[in-house]
Amino acid sequence: MLPLQALPDGFTLFQEPVVVALLLLVVGLALGLVVGRVNKQILITAGVPDAVEGTPFERTARSLGTSTVSLLARLTSWFVYGVSILAAIRVANFFEAPSFWIGVAAFVPKLFVAVVVMILGFIVADKAELIASERLRDVKLPEITLLPLAVKYTVLYVTLLIALSQVDVNTTALLVLLTVYVFGVVFLGGLAFKDFLSSAAAGMYLLLNQPYGIGDEVRIGDREGIVQEVDLLVTRIENEEEEFIVPNRKVFEHGIARMR
Amino acid sequence: MSDLRELFGDLFDDVDGILLFSPSSSYYERFDDLDDDDPDVILVGPENVHDADAYVELPVQFEDASDRIEFAIEGAVDEGIVDEGDDLLCALGLFADDVDSLTRVRANPAEGSGIYELFVNSRAEPDVIRAVFDVAIELGQKGQKGKPVGALFVVGDAGKVMNKSRPLSYNPFEKSHVHVGDPIVKVMLKEFSRLDGAFVISDAGKIVSAYRYLEPAAEGVDIPKGLGARHMAAGAITRDTNATAIVLSESDGLVRAFKGGELVLELDPENY
Numbered sequence: 001m002l003p004l005q006a007l008p009d010g011f012t013l014f015q016e017p018v019v020v021a022l023l024l025l026v027v028g029l030a031l032g033l034v035v036g037r038v039n040k041q042i043l044i045t046a047g048v049p050d051a052v053e054g055t056p057f058e059r060t061a062r063s064l065g066t067s068t069v070s071l072l073a074r075l076t077s078w079f080v081y082g083v084s085i086l087a088a089i090r091v092a093n094f095f096e097a098p099s100f101w102i103g104v105a106a107f108v109p110k111l112f113v114a115v116v117v118m119i120l121g122f123i124v125a126d127k128a129e130l131i132a133s134e135r136l137r138d139v140k141l142p143e144i145t146l147l148p149l150a151v152k153y154t155v156l157y158v159t160l161l162i163a164l165s166q167v168d169v170n171t172t173a174l175l176v177l178l179t180v181y182v183f184g185v186v187f188l189g190g191l192a193f194k195d196f197l198s199s200a201a202a203g204m205y206l207l208l209n210q211p212y213g214i215g216d217e218v219r220i221g222d223r224e225g226i227v228q229e230v231d232l233l234v235t236r237i238e239n240e241e242e243e244f245i246v247p248n249r250k251v252f253e254h255g256i257a258r259m260r
Numbered sequence: 261m262s263d264l265r266e267l268f269g270d271l272f273d274d275v276d277g278i279l280l281f282s283p284s285s286s287y288y289e290r291f292d293d294l295d296d297d298d299p300d301v302i303l304v305g306p307e308n309v310h311d312a313d314a315y316v317e318l319p320v321q322f323e324d325a326s327d328r329i330e331f332a333i334e335g336a337v338d339e340g341i342v343d344e345g346d347d348l349l350c351a352l353g354l355f356a357d358d359v360d361s362l363t364r365v366r367a368n369p370a371e372g373s374g375i376y377e378l379f380v381n382s383r384a385e386p387d388v389i390r391a392v393f394d395v396a397i398e399l400g401q402k403g404q405k406g407k408p409v410g411a412l413f414v415v416g417d418a419g420k421v422m423n424k425s426r427p428l429s430y431n432p433f434e435k436s437h438v439h440v441g442d443p444i445v446k447v448m449l450k451e452f453s454r455l456d457g458a459f460v461i462s463d464a465g466k467i468v469s470a471y472r473y474l475e476p477a478a479e480g481v482d483i484p485k486g487l488g489a490r491h492m493a494a495g496a497i498t499r500d501t502n503a504t505a506i507v508l509s510e511s512d513g514l515v516r517a518f519k520g521g522e523l524v525l526e527l528d529p530e531n532y
Binding site for chain 1: 417418419420421422423434435437460462463464466468
């Protein structure tokens with residue numbers, strides 16, 4: 001009986017739910033810290049700080065004394081903390097209504113994903129806006145700034161949809177709106193760029209097979225001259241008086257006559 | 261100090277504009293508090309790092325200070341930032357990278373050599389001309405296997421140039437889509453420069469042909485005596501067409517640019 005008397009103390013200690021819960025809590029906190037650190041290292045090695053440089057989101061984060069990378073790292077830590085706290089509460093059996101806590105436990109990962117998606121969405125949207133405006137910088141037209149903004153808000157809208165559907169909000173109406181918008185862009189875009197597309201297709205053939213090259217004297221329709229340049233969309237033909245910029249689809253429409 | 265101010269004061273009297281050549285940020289910020297009555301400040305440099313309103317881009321860091329100033333003034337006049345006949349104060353770094361020299365120049369583009377025209381108002385795009393200069397300068401520095409090489413690039417108006425020339429050999433660039441400025445091009449051009457003949461490059465930078473024998477009418481071409489057949493051909497083809505020719509001399513290793521039948525610019529590759 002003597003050895004058994006010594007054991008029960010320790011034995012029951014581990015049986016005690018509060019102790020197990022505390023243990024879980026400690027392990028969870030440590031794990032969260034480590035995961036956060038590792039995540040931060042991975043993000044830095046992956047070149048995330050360079051990628052988000054200059055985006056408004058990063059600037060806002062900086063002004064709040066943090067950065068996108070540490071924000072994401074901290075978020076993963078919090079996620080692990082949250083899970084361990086919930087697990088601890090569950091083990092400790094503090095509350096009588098476990099179904100409520102099961103619901104919360106199921107909801108936390110979704111919320112986590114939603115928040116991460118939103119952060120990523122903000123960064124991608126800002127980055128897309130930056131790239132778009134950089135591309136259009138040479139076009140000195142005041143209205144052109146609308147385009148990068150449209151790109152930004154489209155990306156934001158899509159991420160919002162993903163995040164909302166992640167937390168089980170009904171997004172059907174928003175989805176319909178998105179469908180209409182995408183259809184409009186694709187349809188009208190296709191209508192507007194129809195000539196561009198057919199010119200590009202013809203240009204592809206002209207560049208690959210080169211039926212005529214720079215320096216050849218050709219006639220396309222009623223335009224006649226020396227070929228100066230062939231690119232994807234247009235062929236430039238020049239004679240003594242005029243320079244023609246012929247869309248490549250016209251080349252296919254009229255055919256090419258090579259002068260001898 | 262007041263004596264010095266008196267002695268050099270006429271340098272600053274009635275100046276219409278100030279040209280700052282690649283100034284550092286702190287140097288540029290000194291000019292922030294100038295008000296409207298003061299002369300305009302015009303930034304000149306390879307990049308508009310200070311977001312200046314009045315800015316002239318330098319495509320090549322001209323080693324020769326007078327080339328640099330001439331380019332900037334012609335550019336500023338062309339863009340309408342300064343008027344002809346304005347007195348301009350140029351602050352540039354002559355011996356150091358920082359600004360160390362001041363010079364007063366009157367804007368008179370009619371007397372200029374047309375350096376700015378060469379880059380900006382050529383048929384070919386400015387980037388293409390700059391890329392060809394880069395290639396020529398690098399060829400001049402390194403040569404082919406240590407030996408000096410010569411090369412002749414005819415840039416722009418390629419259709420006409422092709423009709424005023426004939427092939428010396430099979431064209432290695434036939435049916436290819438190589439552009440100057442592509443990373444592999446420098447090696448290729450170096451190899452092909454071993455053979456005689458000109459490279460023909462289109463307005464958009466496509467290398468149309470190598471090994472071309474140029475056949476322009478050379479009448480009335482006036483280039484400095486002592487330059488060889490390559491330079492004569494370059495001068496003549498630019499007179500006959502709207503092309504720009506960039507020549508690397510085999511004998512003295514200098515890079516020269518011709519436009520409209522005239523020598524416009526002379527660079528020493530060793531200085532870059």
